[in-house]
Amino acid sequence: MLKYQQVAAEIEQYINQHDLKQGDKLPVLEQLMSQYAVSKSTITKALELLERKGVIFQLRGSGIFVRRHNRPGYMSLFSTQGFKSNLGDRVLTSDVLDVSVTKPDATVAQNLGIDVTDDVYRVERVRFVDGEVFCYEESYYVKAIVPYLNREIVADSIFDYVQGALGVTIGFSDMYMQVGRLTETEAGYLGLQMEDPTLRIETIFHLSNGKPFDYSRITYHYEHSQFVVQANGPYM
Amino acid sequence: MLKYQQVAAEIEQYINQHDLKQGDKLPVLEQLMSQYAVSKSTITKALELLERKGVIFQLRGSGIFVRRHNRPGYMSLFSTQGFKSNLGDRVLTSDVLDVSVTKPDATVAQNLGIDVTDDVYRVERVRFVDGEVFCYEESYYVKAIVPYLNREIVADSIFDYVQGALGVTIGFSDMYMQVGRLTETEAGYLGLQMEDPTLRIETIFHLSNGKPFDYSRITYHYEHSQFVVQANGPYM
DNA sequence: TACTATAATTGTACCGGTACAATTAATCAA
DNA sequence: TTGATTAATTGTACCGGTACAATTATAGTA
CATH class of the missing domain: 1.10.10.10 (Winged helix-like DNA-binding domain superfamily/Winged helix DNA-binding domain)
Incomplete structure (x- = not known):
């Protein structure tokens, strides 16, 4: 360090x-x-x-x-985005629905900057904070960079594994957010009704050399997801 | 500079x-x-x-x-939060609904760290990007710090005025985000239906000396608001 | 050709220093 | 007591330097 x-x-x-x-x-x-x-x-x-x-x-x-903010219950947007395993004193658990090797569709391939013939790991999870449904996540890892994943790794922190065992370093990420309505299957996972509001965040994680290695789509439970972002003044 | x-x-x-x-x-x-x-x-x-x-x-x-991201149409979350007047080539306009001096309610006073007997400016706007409804905004400025506002200033950029004419420097901000459903009045302003999904962001802006001077609540039109956040790797 | 070892390139960590601007405390005058 | 002036405090801008680790290019070897 x-x-x-x-x-x-x-x-x-x-x-x-x-x-x-x-x-x-x-x-x-x-x-x-x-x-x-x-x-x-x-x-x-x-x-x-x-x-x-x-x-x-x-x-x-x-x-x-x-500097402090005074709203308990709000999670840092970045701490939920893989950068920090630390969520304060909250307990983060996962139901792993799928871990498999597949071929990406056109959208996934484009976001990862790879070909549709390249292999990717597909990971599907429902995540809980203190036992409450927090989000539904579908993410894709470039297999050339992350050659192996299993349910144990995925149930824990994928990022810790990638940085630890694989020795690659994560550099930066692009997050795309939008609000929408739940599909029927999403609603099922989150215990909500179809057409309920939701926050969707797509994130492309890059290694420090700029190569994308993870594309993830997260659908948040709108009642259990409150985020705080502590920003600093005008950069220039 | x-x-x-x-x-x-x-x-x-x-x-x-x-x-x-x-x-x-x-x-x-x-x-x-x-x-x-x-x-x-x-x-x-x-x-x-x-x-x-x-x-x-x-x-x-x-x-x-x-470094580039390749999604036109997504605005930087921070550029919409007062820090940068620059929205690329997009045109930002405002309908000013209210500019008045009042007393804050308990919530507003607490967020601004002032007393309910202190004066605040209340500003209410509907904002447009390229002519499309973008958000409804209700914000409160501590009058002791921002002693004067009018409709011209408010129609333009309040932050430019505050930093320019008043010579105060903005330091940092705390943003609190959550997803919810529109009220009837909000829906009216945004041209949507009641109960439609929405993103709500409350922001407390602080001067560089740490004093809050602006508390703002923004309700976004969910169809016209797509945000990008370019984050950098694990800080530590 | 393919793999390995070596060297060159390149950004970052860390050191220490001077000058300065913003803030705050102390001083003085009215 | 109040207000203005001066002085002390304190973080930031900017300079330059050494050492080093990660990457890439080169040379060497099988």
Whole structure:
């Protein structure tokens, strides 16, 4: 683990353990430098990470402050998108409906940037948060990159497996969101009525070298899915 | 404008003008350094900005590459959230229904961190993209921070006015999203039926000093609102 | 040809430093 | 007490440098 990531993790841990509130002030840069025994630029980088994550905000001439949002029940949109296995204290479980090797249809192939003759893993799951139906997910993995999957891996975190055992690194993702109505089969999985409202998110996950390796379609239960996004100011 | 922002803007402009595609390679760091006559760290900062924005991705040992998503019609979720006035080539217009000074109710006051006796501006708009109904918006501005608003300002961009004329800087925002059904009045504004599905986003905008100054509730037309979020890999 | 080992390329981590702008605290004047 | 001026605090911009890890290209070997 990189030094600045380590420092960031420790600072975040400190904030959580001491249950700091929005606006609480952290030690000044120079003190953090000596406290974690790293250079200024490393502390700066750690803090920048935490700022992006929505954990702190920095104010020039003033200090470093804790940032919090105060809506329990809202999950971070990104934490549900494979990037973080951490959902706070919530328990995430899965019903695995399908794990199989198939050929992609034209849409899937195009989103993954592969040919319809290439192999993909198809994974179908219903996911639960604290026992309540959360979403229905259908996702496709490029077999050339993810050569093996089974029900145990899929029941747990696919991303941890991919990054751990396969040693590939995930780089970035494009998420496409839209609102619509449930189909009959989707409604069945989610325990809702056909035509009920739903949020659909398609995501294309890329490796750090830019190659797509996972295309996933998630249909959310509209009553159990509330998301928070902590954004940072105008980039430029 | 800061040097690294300037450089970032120029690089992005270069990419757009030359219509570079996903995966196209940019000049190497050292060349960019001399080309823009800035130090390594400034170039690095500029590139990091573009990476966060989803314009490029960097691969150590390899180079700097253009990142693109290929779904026209999808708007960046953040560009619709006040941070950027730029919506590409789309035309954004507004019907202003109300601009008035009132007292906030308990919910609004709590979200803005003020008292129910404090004054707020209430702004109510229906917004259009290329002439099509896009969303219905109800937002509240802390009058102590935004002392004056009128219909002209509101019809245009409130954020440009606030940052320009008032000289305050916007820091960060918390967005809360959920899916639901339209009420009768909402349906009327959006030209839809009652009980139709909708995406609701509440956003609390903070100044860079952490003080909330705008609480806004947006109800989107589900057929005309498709969003893209370009996310970057695991922060840590 | 195909595979392996080596070298060159290239971005990132980390260090330390100066200058500066925004904020806040202290000082002084009315 | 209030308001303005000055000074101290504090994070950020920008500079330049070394070391290194990941990738790609090259050379060598079977």
